[in-house]
Amino acid sequence: MFNNNMILVVIPARGGSKGIPRKNLRLLNNKPLISYSIEIAKASQYVDDVVVTTDDSQIALIAEKFGASVIRRSEELSTDEVPLDPVIHDAMIQKEKLAFDEYDIVITLQPTSPLIKPESLDKVIEKFEDFSIDSVISVVDDRNLSWGYDENNQRYFPNYIERCDKQDLPISLKETGAILATRRSFVHENSRLGTNIGIVEVSREESVNIEEYEDWWLAENYLKKKRIAIVVNANDEIGTSHMDRCITIASKLVFHEVLFLIDEHYQLGIDMINKFNYSFKTYDDFDDLFKILKEYNPHIVLNDILNTSGEYVSSLKTDGYFVVNFEDVGLGSGIADVVFDDLYEHDLSEENAFTSYKYFILNDEFFYQPSKIITNDVNRILIKFGNTDADDLTEKVIDAILATNYDGRIDVIVGLGYARLEEIISKYESNPLIQIYRNVANVSEFIFKADIVFTSADKSVYEICSLGVPAIVLCQNERELSHSFINPDHGFINLGLGRDVGRQEIIDCFANLVNNYDLRLELNERMLNLDLRYGFENMLSVVEEEYRKFVFNQK
Numbered sequence: 001m002f003n004n005n006m007i008l009v010v011i012p013a014r015g016g017s018k019g020i021p022r023k024n025l026r027l028l029n030n031k032p033l034i035s036y037s038i039e040i041a042k043a044s045q046y047v048d049d050v051v052v053t054t055d056d057s058q059i060a061l062i063a064e065k066f067g068a069s070v071i072r073r074s075e076e077l078s079t080d081e082v083p084l085d086p087v088i089h090d091a092m093i094q095k096e097k098l099a100f101d102e103y104d105i106v107i108t109l110q111p112t113s114p115l116i117k118p119e120s121l122d123k124v125i126e127k128f129e130d131f132s133i134d135s136v137i138s139v140v141d142d143r144n145l146s147w148g149y150d151e152n153n154q155r156y157f158p159n160y161i162e163r164c165d166k167q168d169l170p171i172s173l174k175e176t177g178a179i180l181a182t183r184r185s186f187v188h189e190n191s192r193l194g195t196n197i198g199i200v201e202v203s204r205e206e207s208v209n210i211e212e213y214e215d216w217w218l219a220e221n222y223l224k225k226k227r228i229a230i231v232v233n234a235n236d237e238i239g240t241s242h243m244d245r246c247i248t249i250a251s252k253l254v255f256h257e258v259l260f261l262i263d264e265h266y267q268l269g270i271d272m273i274n275k276f277n278y279s280f281k282t283y284d285d286f287d288d289l290f291k292i293l294k295e296y297n298p299h300i301v302l303n304d305i306l307n308t309s310g311e312y313v314s315s316l317k318t319d320g321y322f323v324v325n326f327e328d329v330g331l332g333s334g335i336a337d338v339v340f341d342d343l344y345e346h347d348l349s350e351e352n353a354f355t356s357y358k359y360f361i362l363n364d365e366f367f368y369q370p371s372k373i374i375t376n377d378v379n380r381i382l383i384k385f386g387n388t389d390a391d392d393l394t395e396k397v398i399d400a401i402l403a404t405n406y407d408g409r410i411d412v413i414v415g416l417g418y419a420r421l422e423e424i425i426s427k428y429e430s431n432p433l434i435q436i437y438r439n440v441a442n443v444s445e446f447i448f449k450a451d452i453v454f455t456s457a458d459k460s461v462y463e464i465c466s467l468g469v470p471a472i473v474l475c476q477n478e479r480e481l482s483h484s485f486i487n488p489d490h491g492f493i494n495l496g497l498g499r500d501v502g503r504q505e506i507i508d509c510f511a512n513l514v515n516n517y518d519l520r521l522e523l524n525e526r527m528l529n530l531d532l533r534y535g536f537e538n539m540l541s542v543v544e545e546e547y548r549k550f551v552f553n554q555k
Helices: 033-043 057-065 084-099 118-129 213-223 241-252 267-276 286-296 310-318 393-402 421-428 443-449 460-467 503-515 517-528 535-554
Strands: 007-012 049-054 069-072 105-109 135-141 147-150 155-158 173-183 197-201 227-232 257-263 280-283 300-304 322-326 338-341 353-355 380-385 409-414 434-438 452-455 471-475 492-497
Touching: 007 033, 007 084, 033 049, 033 057, 033 105, 033 118, 049 057, 049 084, 057 069, 069 084, 084 105, 105 118, 118 135, 118 173, 118 197, 173 197, 227 241, 227 286, 241 257, 241 267, 241 300, 241 535, 257 267, 257 286, 267 280, 280 286, 286 310, 310 322, 322 535, 338 535, 380 393, 380 443, 393 409, 393 421, 393 503, 409 421, 409 443, 421 434, 443 460, 452 460, 452 503, 460 471, 460 517, 471 503, 492 503, 503 517
Parallel strands: 007 049, 007 105, 049 069, 135 197, 227 257, 227 300, 257 280, 300 322, 322 338, 338 353, 380 409, 380 452, 409 434, 452 471, 471 492
Antiparallel strands: 105 173, 135 173, 147 155
């Protein structure tokens, strides 16, 4: 009841529907379509009664199970030609006879608009506080550069005065069809609208009206939409690979809402997110982080911050979040719901850990690069050791290459944390064969153009493998030594821990690879036998399955 007005919601639901057969009974995200409108009406703080008018016994049964009363519609009111006005009028009269009372406001709520929020329904009802309002309808902003057609002159004409951006066009509202509310005195067999009409504008999401299969697909994706908080950082020391991965993931989550959470002390990460225009918030410490999480209330928290503590992940789980971690071998990894690690193998007894190259998420730029074609000549070398390159493997490899008879180009890419940039530029600036770059944006182009790559055992090996470029690997630390993917079966020459590899060993390995076309071709073929394009899909499949279990266990 609202201001002493008795309110009736009528949901019209025929058994016969042409666009999508039996759509009112079909499961939309595991619930009958008709159930959504019933639950929306019952969730309103003002609605007194909810009635479904139908000619179908199955719809009647489902409607009653979800708490609505049912009015059986006559055959005369169940044909395709009959408009809604007499159907709603009939349902109102029959319901009033059963209630021995009259309603003051009668609302038509279409079952084909399952995304309308109870709050929007309440806003419609609240419009009747103005006694001059006869009827209220739901509308959506429909501004666009539309055109009309003049039948008399047989010509098209614009429905606007000046071409401009959508947001600068005059307001144009379209009925959604979801809600039509009216005072009882205006409900007749041939009309449900009064003279003075009020409107309530709803979101694009709420305006979805299911008439065709495309509408069904859109509604289902909206219903499956999740809020996802991504906790990730980037700076000169840890590099940008974690941020790159999370940005790639976010770009593929088109039907979900994503919020990045970044430590306010990591300016590089903030700059990267600003560049890509993703929503983000910064936090000072973990207490601040948890305050933001409480406000945002995500379904899923994704951590790409390397090793997590047991205390941190336990707190996330206590707050009810589904937790997904990347590259985590800390104490928190055993508590998270899912852990993905494409680099380092975990204990196989950890049921929540998924480790394999199959979960590497390839950056978008590698999808449109062709595979490397191996030629007899080696004319271009790429040297790429990420992050800080603490053991200065970059210089070690350059000097080894220069000690051979190689006279081609050498591209060098150093990480943001590389401390000796000025020194190494100064050392080799007189050599026209050597070009030194820092943190390039189009790394796939450099890899593709190279005939041989020197790299560390980080994520770069997957990018190199996706294009099929022969590679010599020098591990930067003991952890990289555990990266089992880097072996001859996958097309890599792994020399082990870089600091322990002598100059002559690098020279011999390089010279052999340059002069051995068959070996380079074999490495290329082994790399290209591995399909690295479906890492995101493999990851998403696991998350969806584990999340279903998580939700089921919560219930």
